Amino acid sequence: MLVDMVIDGIDVPDDGTEAVDHIGELLQRVAGGDQTAFGRLYDLLSPRVFGLILRVLVDRAQSEEVLQEVFLEVWQSAARFAPNRGQGRSWVLTIAHRRAVDRVRSSQAASDRDVRVGFRDLDVAHDGVSEQAELRIEGEKVAAALSGLPDPQREALTLAYYGGYSQSEIAALVGAPLGTIKTRMRDGLSRLRSEMGVTA
Template sequence: MLGHVVIDGVDVPEEGGEGVDHIGELLSRVSQGDEAAFARLYDLLSPRVFGLILRVLVDRSQSEEVLQEVFLELWQSAAKFAPNKGQGRSWVLTIAHRRAVDRVRSAQASADRDVRVGFRDMEVAHDGVAEQVELRIEGQRVAQALETLPDAQREAITLAYYGGYSQSEIAALVGAPLGTIKTRMRDGLTRLRGELGVTT
């Protein structure tokens, strides 16, 4: 059974709910300066958001910094959420993913210098350093490729691979049939493979 929380006299379910975007409702209240709604939003989504960021950045301390940046942006920009363009949860996860990728890009020049020094001074660690840089570059390519997908396909893939949701959970979140979600993910992944030049 779904839990509920009362925010300023309004009963807001914690998770799920058919056809109702509860995260979107919280974002609407946050846009009006509702601190209790913001605290609830943080409690509900910070574990998912942190996990997403950590997958991109790997570094835990940087991930914690970006987590705070994401929720600061949500507090300041909640009014930009457009309910007619998707679910609140996927909007938040998209912001988090973009923030994480931005952090990777902004640190890339410094990382490149560190890698060059690492190649000279720590030959034993060479393979590990090269692999980490390769993973970060690949993460950027995937993020850029995701931006080329139609909104519905990008939303489904973002929720699955960055949010950790099953196809059934995604269907419930976005209010679409399970078969539709499977089709969106299949078609979206096919397009992603094309964008990334993957032929297998």
């Protein structure tokens, strides 16, 4: 007899068969204008999405704004979700991460403009600005290196480090064996270190 465990809206059969992507199913219904499905999708994913955004932005108010932007984009672009290219949850988290990074860049650009104007009047806080710039540059290097990874490795690392999922949760989400997820993460981290010139 088939026994299913339900983890945050994902059915994970205990017989080794592939997981059912309930988030993907909801996205397909949302693409058809189903408001009830959108409400269910929001209820299931908003805590995870908010957590990811907050990790990137740190600022709670900005994170709340970006959360709304993410779900607006999900509502407007759900038809672009392709079930054959990955899990629904990963698709939404990718949108969230991109939006959060865009907000960081936008905020940094505004801050840089303010700093340039401020330097004309008062030469202060240079060390703090330098540190912020270095962190931003480092973050951009990581994002660029991450985007160069094969899709399975990038998905596993994004879910782990931006989504906060454990390896076993990632295995359930993407419908892959735990050993495969561990290998993807190990190989992905190795490639990231190499790309960024970091020695283990």
